[in-house]
Amino acid sequence: MTRKPARTSLTLERLWQFSLQYYGVRRVKEACLELQNQFRGNVNLLLLLKWLDEQKVTFQEEDWHKVEECLGRSETLLNSYRELRRKYKQHLPDTLYRESLQFELQLEKQQQSDLVECVNSIPLIANQGDPLTLRYCRQLGGERLYSAFSDPASRYTNV
Template sequence: MNNNTPNNNLTIESLWQFSLQYYSMREIKEACLNLQNHFHGNVNLLLALKWLDEHRLTFPSSQWPQVIQSLGRTEALLLHFRELRRKSKQHLPESLYRDSLQFELQLERQQQADIIDIIHRIELSKVEAPHLVDDYCHQLGAEHLAVIFNKQRL
């Protein structure tokens, strides 16, 4: 991380709290699910990028591969578990289904911890015009969703 950029606010807990609050907005939740289901986007990454945009922080485009690679440890497990949970929903008792949702949330939180880990190792700098959400949505061909994400701020 750039020595001129304070990182005391860039913690897993602050990202997690931001994510819970931001994702709780109906329009954001719908846009996130659209990004995930139709554009194969990663919601945790999108939330982390929005969080960095809110802090007016960015990283060089050359570091996108490192940021994407931070998802590697949990992405396949999360995708498989999510699919299994969805398929099992009608066959599971309500309590077991709730437990599976809690486990999925733990996987989501671990993925965010992995993202925070890479954020602390890449070069961050202040920016006047946040653009990480725009960049990510553009990479996925989901520019129209960036409009939704950018108009909602915390």
């Protein structure tokens, strides 16, 4: 049985706005940070996967590695910068620390741009299996965190 290609229109701005709204939900933010800090997960990838779940689309199993590989360019830089910012938090004036957070957000947006480009280059199909966010949480060993991502985003946002 062949699965029909799914039509969806993902842009950086669409994913970015979705991410800002969805991540703004306290329960979601806490689960994202735990996924990142305890399970070494990537929050931008999780937000992309949640967006795809909301569209009821997925990609083929063999494309998982392509999606994860597209993080390679920015992940090391982002993690190094984040670690440095945390290390110097106590030593920076408040205004400089806020500027460092803004720069980190720019790095996050660049990473989302890489993800959007990648996902737009692979075929998407209607998802008839488990949500991508559940699969990602399982893959990282943090399946219990999925409950924070299981509700439709529209319950918390106007997307």
